[in-house]
Amino acid sequence: MKNNKVVKDLFLICTIVFALPSIIYIISGKSIFLLDTDYNYLLNIENNKILATIIFTTLFSIISILYLLILKNCNNIFDNIKRIFKFILIISLIFAIMLPYTSTDIYYYMSTGWSQKEYGVNPYYTSVKELTKNNIELVKNDKLLLKIPAIWSDTTIVYGPLWPAICNILTGLSFGNLNISLMIFKLFNILIHMLCCFFIWKITKRKILVVLYGLNPLILFEGLSNVHNDILVVLFIIVSIYFLKNRKQIIPAIIFLALATTVKYYAILFVPFITIYYLKKLNLKERILYCCRLASIFLIVIVLIYSMYIRDVEVFKGLITQQSKFSKSIFLILYLFMNEELAIIFSKIALAIFLTVYLIKILKYLLSKEKDITFMKIMKTQYGIMLSFIFLVITNFQTWYIMWMFPFILWQTSNRIKNILFLTISSEISISIFMILGQHYSIGAYYLIIIIFISIIFQMIYSNKQIIRYNKSIK
Secondary structure, rough: OHHHHHHHHHHHHHHHHHHHHHHHHHHHHOOOOHHOOOOOOOOOOOOHHHHHHHHHHHHHHHHHHHHHHHHHHHHOOOOOOHHHHHHHHHHHHHHHHHOOOOOOOHHHHHHHHHHHHHHOOOOOOHHHHHHHHHHHHHOOOOOOOOOOHHHHHOOOOOOHHHHHHHHHHHHHHHOHHHHHHHHHHHHHHHHHHHHHHHHHHHHHOHHHHHHHHOOOOHHHHHHHHOOOOHHHHHHHHHHHHHHHOOOOHHHHHHHHHHHHHHHHHHHHHHHHHHHHOOOOOOOHHHHHHHHHHHHHHHHHHHHHOOOOOOHHHHHHHHHHHHHHEEOOOOOHHHHHOOOOOOOHHHHHHHHHHHHHHHHHHHHHHOOOOOOOOHHHHHHHHHHOOOOOOHHHHHHHOOOOHHHHHHHHOOOOOOOHHHHHHHHHHHHHOHHHHHHHHOOHHHHHHHHHHHHHHHHHHHHHOOOOOOOOOOOOOOO
């Protein structure tokens, strides 16, 4: 028992050490506006990338191993769910203290939000670069607006309309202060993270599954340190599952999936499956008619939220903007070692195959008998769809996209869960290649190779070991 408690304490200590560079930076009174967020992890070792990378990789690896040990001994470490929530909150606060080191997306969120609040622009039609270019004198001292990284400054919003609306509100609460704005976004994500843990508990009543999500290093680092908005989509999907499974209510589930879709579009992939599951007792004709009604509700929510910004079809540009880039995906290898045209052709073929298989799956469930449409089967199917979408369809893969899998892994076998956990760890450790060589798109090919290599090592180490025991009572 004492050894198990030591694991938890070591996890806490390593997390604090992991956050020390940020704590030192904040205490020193340095401005966040001057913070170099481009893979410069240890701010006090600016001229030694190798050492900084070694420290980052070592600390993240130790935290990840301790996380796996906590999962394995969860029931011995935590007496009750209250202790779990308390520990997750403490760890979350520490990760939130960490400044965004390996991603600049949060400054994109804040700048586009502030451009709406202070300057009244529509972020779907006016980029921050265009705003600053046309109002040089007006914005020359606006740090919150000027902090946007160059890679994002000329890009209009690439997310669904609910997200810029939220950014508008959150940046408005900061009154234009960059430091306060960052703190508000981090507090917002902490709240989202804790709500995810709460609903996972409400759905499953299993402590280990709350820990599985709540203490996962990728979720903590990307969701709270780098402040990605994907964590909000995860919450909406989990809440939709809660209404479907625990409350037996399909309309709230559809509404929350519509909200998720108006943040990031991939959430729509889950809609047909939960709809068919809910309607499984009806005959085919009734299923189709009811699906049409639910589709109407889904579309009404989408249209209402889009109405805040829409002028013309340009508002949907974000649907293809990210897919037109090649970054950290299998298509990047084709792009680098063959040619761009071939990469584009293969990406379109992959998308066509994916959509074909996806539609066949929907049709199969739609025509299935009631007994063949179990929730477990639905979630296993969705797991495969999301995994294929992330790694075989998306041309602009990013590390934090892996958190999209978490709403669906709660119903998977222990081996599938183990594979995703290894993926979360290996993908973050693989960031080290960017820290050493710089953030250039071509390095993404090596990034993928390192992910595969590290995942294989973890598989070899844990080949005959269970990290989490699969409980068939979760159906």
